[in-house]
Amino acid sequence: MLEDIVQNVPRARHAVLLSADGLPRGATEGLAEKDVRTISAAMAGMQSLSRATAHFAGPETDRQWSQTIIEFSHGWSFLIGAGQGAYLAAAAAPDVDMQQISFRMHRLVARLGNNLTSPPRVNSEDDAGTRNTGTARRGGSGDSGFVLADLDQVIADVQGARHAVLLGADGLPRGATSGLNRDMADTISAAMTGIHAYSRVTSQFAGVQEDAGWRQTVIEFQHGWIFLISAGTGAFLAAAAEHDCDIEEFTTRLHEVIPKLTPSAAGGEGVAHA
Known part of the structure; x- marks a missing residue:
């Protein structure tokens, strides 16, 4: 079949x-x-x-x-x-x-x-303890230098956009939008690093080609989207949006802002080789 x-x-x-x-x-x-x-x-x-x-x-x-x-x-x-x-x-x-x-x-x-029934559902019981972790931390010490103003502008301009995190290949966040607290940024960065690693393992499945490069991983839920895209050498951008967001506009704006966030992306190194 x-x-x-x-x-x-x-x-x-x-x-x-x-x-x-x-x-x-x-x-x-x-x-x-x-x-x-x-x-x-x-x-x-x-x-x-x-x-x-x-x-x-x-x-x-x-x-x-x-x-x-x-x-x-x-x-x-x-x-x-x-x-x-x-x-x-x-x-x-x-x-x-x-x-x-x-x-x-x-x-x-x-x-x-x-032979097969409905797919597993991810709900509040699966994520006990994480339901409110996306609340912005207001006035927290050390957060002022963590917020990326250029990313904040993208989230503000695109209807339905929610959050974004810039992370390194080491799984540590380099900055995030103001609507995301540091603990959530740490958690998402660690998970996204693993998702990127698994994504690259599937490169040969997609086809064998010399100098093949990973571009992005898109995860769709019934309530929203998550995008993980290359942001230059050793850097990635994770972003989330509501399900009715204009994803073409959102991803275009994300790619446009990357050169402002990472010097390597500004130099044209926006594809991570698989």
Whole structure:
């Protein structure tokens, strides 16, 4: 059944069905068994971290994850729920029809529905103790130099934009918007560093190409979006928005502000090589 995706979607490359604990349940032809195991483990790890960041996208108690999309210079990787404790991953070339591959993936999940149930939900019980951690810290000592005014302006200008954090490859935050306290920035930075590492592991799944570069990872929840994009050598920008935000406008503004935040990005080093 997995072959339906690669056979009916032009430029689709591979598909893997995996369990929540990272064990492969099936894969399309052309993938080595070792690669299938690697992809399954990486996707499961990334999904676990993605769920942990749900509160960054918004305070709603119903925080159901919808999908994760990873963009490389040479292709795409997609991950969606495939029932209780299962996920479907697919890979495609850069010029794939995004709507078509999404339709085929969800249709396949529906066909698998006799054996798989609804995907896990992320709610207030899953994130006990984190519901209010996004509250701005007012007047806290040491925060004045942590707030990035240029990022604050983007959040203020784009309707539905929520927060943003600039972080280093070491997992430590370098600055954030004023609506985010330092503890939340620390938590999100650590999780995003792991998500980036898992994203890069899927590079070969998206296609083999010399000098392949990771560009961004997008996590969609029913209540909002999280974007992780390259911000120059050794730096990343994580940002969150409400679900009805104009994501094209938001991501454009984020890319425009990056050169003001990191010198390496201003020098044209905005793609992290996978």
